[in-house]
Amino acid sequence: MSGTSEGPTPAADLDGSAVTESDSTASPRTAWAYRSVFDAAPLAMAVVDREGLVVGANDQLGELLGIAPEALAGRVAADLVDLASDARSWHAYREILRGRQAKLRCTRRIKNPDGQSFWAQVMVAPLPQDGPGVVLLSVADISGHRELQARLRHLQMHDPVTRLPNRTLFFERLTAALEAEAYEQGGTGRIGLCYLDLDGFKAVNDTLGHRVGDRLLAAVAGRLTRCAEEAGAGRVSAPLVARLGGDEFALLVEDSTGTEQLADLAESVLTAIQAPFDIVGRRLSVSASIGVVERQAAGTTATGLMQAADTTLYWAKADGKSRWTLFDPERNAHRMTRQALVSTLRPAIERGEFTLEYQPLVCMEDGRLRGVEALVRWNHPQFGVLTPNRFIGLAEEDGSIVPLGRWVLATACRQARRWQLDHPEEPPIFVSVNVAVRQVWDSDLVADVAEILTETDLEPDLLQLELTESAVMGSAGRPLQALQALSDMGVHIAIDDFGTGYSNLAYLSRLPVSVLKLDGSFVRGFQYEGEGVPPNPADEVVVEAMIELAHRLGLTVTAECVETSAQAARLRRIGCDTGQGWLYSRPVPPDRISGLLEVRV
Template sequence: MNGPPQGPGQDPGGGPGLGPSPFTESKVHRDYQAAFRIAQLPMALVGRSGHIVSANPAFGLLLGVEPASLAGLRADSVTGLGLDGRTRGSYHAVLRGHSDRMRCTRRLKHADGHTLWAEVTVLPIERGDSAALLTVQDISERRDLQERLRHIQMHDPVTRLPNRALFFERLTAALAESATGRIGLCYLDLDGFKAVNDTLGHRVGDQLLGAAAQRLAHCATGAGGHLVARLGGDEFAVLVEGSSGTEQLTGLAEGLLTALQRPFDLAGQRLAVSASIGVVERESAGTTATGLMQAADTTLYWAKADGKARWTLFDPERNAHRMTRQSLSSTLRPAVERGEFRLEYQPIVGLADDVVRGAEALVRWQHPQFGRLGPDKFVGLAEENGAIVPLGRWVLNEACRQARRWQLETPGPPLFVSVNVAVRQVWDSDLVSDVAAALRDSGLPSGLLQLELTESAVMGSAGRPLQALQALSDMGVRIAIDDFGTGYSNLAYLSRLPVRALKLDGTFVRGFRTARHLNPADETIVTSLVQLAHKLGLTVTAECVEGPAQAERLRRIGCDTGQGWHYAKPMSADHLTVLLAARG
C-alpha cells in the first residue's frame, strides 16, 4: 500500500522529473490564497490590463470597502499611480515585465472621506492572469511625525514664524512660478532692539520679538496672506509671491511701519521701537534668490543710513553707484600692479616773476572699463582699504624719476616736485624709508622733493607721524601743509612742526577774482596768514588761481607762488617738458 520506494529521479508526489502533482499544486495554491487573505499587509493582484484581479481583506479595510468591490477596478485609479506621467510609466513597465519593481508614496482616500498616506509597491509575478502584486502600506503616522519634525525644523521657536530655511524654500518656489510674473520683498529689522536686549535682558527681548511677529503676521494676513518669516536676530521678511507692483509693496511697508511704531506693553514696561525696511519689487524672470536678498539687504542699509524708522525702495541707479565703488575698491591694488595709473603735473609759478618753480604730481587712473578717473573718484577708497600705501609709493617713485629727468634735461633752475601724502601712508608704511629709496633710486636731490600733507593730518601730530616728519625734514625734504585754513587752524603748531611751506586753500583765493566781488575779509585773512607764515620762515603757495586779477592781488600782499588754471591746467610730463624747454 505504501508503494515502491522513491527513486533518485522522482519528485515527491509525481513521476520522475514531471514536476508537482495536481494534488501538490492545488495545496500550494490554497495555502497561497489563505496567506493572501489573512495577511495584515494590504495587497492586490493586478492583471496585465491593469485591472485588479483580487484584493485581500486588509486592502479593503485600509480603504473602508469590501475587498470584492475592488476587483475589476483599475489599480492606478485606486492607488493614484496614474496621476503623473513618470509614475505611470514606471508602473506599466512592471506590468509589461520590463522592470522588477516600482515604489511611490500616494495620498489615498478612505470611504468615510478622510485621507491617508500610503507607500505603494508593485512587483511583477507570473501566475495565471496576474501580472503584478500590488502592496500598500499605511505610513500616515510616519508621515505625520515627519511633518511635525519638519514644522519644528522650518519654524522659529521664539516667534513661531517660518524660519530662514522655509523662507528660502518658498522664495525659490515663488521665483520659479509666480501668478503675476513679479515678486516683492519687505526686509526689515527693529531699530533699537539691541538696546532692549542689553538693558532688559534676552527674556524681554524674546517677548518683544514675539509681539512684533504677531503684528507683522496680522498686517501680512490683512494685506493678502503674505509669508512672514524671521530670518534671524531681529530681522524679518515679508514675501509677496505674486506682486502687482511697487505701489502694493510700499503700501505694505507703510502698514508694517505703522504697526510696529505703536508701543509694546511687555513685562510691566512700555517699550517703543521702530523698524527700517528695505523694499524690493521686480520681475521673477531673471531674478535669483541670492540677487533678490542682496538687493533687499542693500536697501535696508539705505533705510538705516537715511535715518531709520522708514522704508526705502530699491533704486537701481543708487545701487549702480554702490557697485561701482565696490568694483573700484576691489580692483585698486591690482590696478597698481598692472600699471593703470598715470601722473599729470600742474606748474607752481612764482607770483613775482611768473617763472615755473615746481610742479604738483596729480594721479589719474586709466580704468579699462570706466576710462580716465580723477583722484576724487578713487583716492578716498584707497585710503579706506589701504591701497593708498602701494599707490602712494608708486606716485612717489614716478614723480621723483620725472623730476630728476627735468633736472638733467631742461635749462634754468631745477624744478621741485610736490607729492601728496595721505595720513595712512605715515601710519601703515615706513614713509621715511620709502622716500629715501625713491630719492636714491632716482638720483633726485632731497631738496627738490616736497611732500604735501593736509592740515588736519599734521596739526596735533605726535608720536610716529611727528617723528617721520622730522626725519624727512632732516633729510632735506620740504614739508608743506596742503589746504591750509580749512582744518584745525591751530597756528601754535606751526612753530613746532618741521614745515617749510603753506598752501592756502582755494576757498580764500576765489574771493579775489574781480574787484566787484572782492571780499575784504578774505583779503585780510590771506594777508595775515602770509605775514604770519613769512615771520615763521615759511613760503606760501596760493591754490586755485584762475585769473590775472587774483594773481595780481596775491602778488601784492606777498604770496610767494601760485597754482591754478590761470597758469596751466594739469598736463602730461612731456607737455610740461616742452614748456620748461621754452623758458630757456
C-alpha cells in the first residue's frame, strides 16, 4: 500500500476544477466539456440525467420544439417527445436510464406549444463517459420523409383510374377488420361484403376503346362512392369502396347490422349503376351483378369471405345478371359437393368404388322374373352411397361416363352369365344396362359390347341396352349406325322413360328398337283403387293406346314405377308385357336376385 487512499477517479470540468463520479453534478458538467460541439451540431439534442430530466439542450432542439433551450432545463424529457405513449418504448427508455439497454429509436408525432405538429425520429443513447443513466436525446424532423412515404403509399394502395382503394389496400382493411381486436372491443361483431362486376363493360371497352372504358369505370366509382356515403350516413363509418381489378368492385361493410343492411346497399348500387352514363358525349348503359355475403366476423377469414363472395357473384350471373344474390350455405354446399364429385369421379372408377344393384323386370302375365335392370351405385368415402342421379350427369359432362359405362356393361354381363350358370334349370334372365349418348359418340360402343359378350360368354339376346327417348329421337349418322349394328348383333334396344320426350310414335318404325319402357308418370297417373279416389279413365286410354301401337310395331312394353297390385292389375288388363317397381322389388344386390329366380314375384 502506498499510503494514499484510493478514491474516485478525477475528471476535468469545463473550468479546470476536479470533480468525482460520486458528485451528483459530475456527469452534467463533464458533458458540457463538449459544449461547442453540442451547440454547433445540426441535430436537435439534449442531455438527460439518470432521473430523466433535461440537463441541457441545444438551440436546434429549442427551435424544433418551440421552447427556449434554457427553458428546457429541468423538464421531463419523456414528456417533451411523448415517450410514454406506448409501453414498449417507455420500457426501453427506462432501461436505458438504468444502464441496462444500449439505445432506443422510435417515431413520434410531436405537437408544439403553438399547436403545430410534426413527425420526429427520436433516438436515445447513453453517454458512457458520464456514468450509467446519463443519456443523449436526439430529435430529427422527418415530416418531409413521412409525407413522401404517405404519397408513395397512397399511389401504391389506390387505383390510378378510379382513385379508389385498390386490391392491396382492400385486403389490408379486410384482414384488419377480421382480427379479433377489431370486433371484440365493441360494435356488432359482423362483417358484410358486396362483390360486383359490370355486365356489358367488355362490349364498351372492345367497341369504344380503353379511354372511354376508363372514364366509364371512373364514373361507376363515383356512383359507388355516393352509395357508400349515403349508406354510411348516421353510422360510425361508411362502407369501403375498392376496385379489385378490371370491372370488379367491392364494398366492405364493417360492423354490419345484418343482411337487410347489405341488401339495401346492393339494391341502391344496382339502381345507381343502371342509370345511363354520359361519357365523352356518348350515352352508355351497363348493369351490375352483385354477390352479397354477410356473417359473423369471428371465425371468418379473408380468403373464405372472398370465396363466398365470388361464388355468390357467379350465382347472380348464372341467374340472369343485373341482380344481387345473397350467399346461400345450402346452395354452396351443393356446389362444393358437385366439385368434389367431379374431381374424384375418374379416380373412383380406378379405385373400385362403384357397385351394381339390380331391379327385377317381371312378366305381367305369370309374375315370373324375366330380366333385371342394372343400376350403378357409388360408395363414396365421404358422402356415402350415391344413386345415379347424383353423378351420371357429371360423368357425361367430363367424359368419365365412357370408362364408367364400360365397367357397368362388363360387370352386368358377367353377373348375368353367373346367374345362368348357377341356375341351369331356370330360363336365363336378361340384363338391361343404361347407355348414355356420349358413350356412342366418344367410344366404339359396338366393339365394346362385342368384346364384353365374348369375354363373358353371354348370349347377345340376354343383353338389353336402354337409351332415353330424347337421345334416340332424331338419331342419325354414327348413333343410328351403332344402334343398328347392335340390333343386328342380337342385342335388344329399349327406349327408357318413353312419353317424356318427343312422344312422336312415328319414328319408332325407323329405329332398331324392340322395347318401350313407359315413364313412371303414366303409371302414377293410375289412381289407387280402394282409397276413395276414382281412377281417371283418360290415363288408362292413353297408356292402352301406346301399348296397342307398340304391339302393332312388334315392340314389347315395360311399365316403370309399379307400386301397387291395383296398378299391376290395370296394366295387365290393357296388355302391358313387363312391370318394374317396388311392388316387385327395390334394387337389390346380386345374391337377392338368385333367390327370386325360382319363385313368382
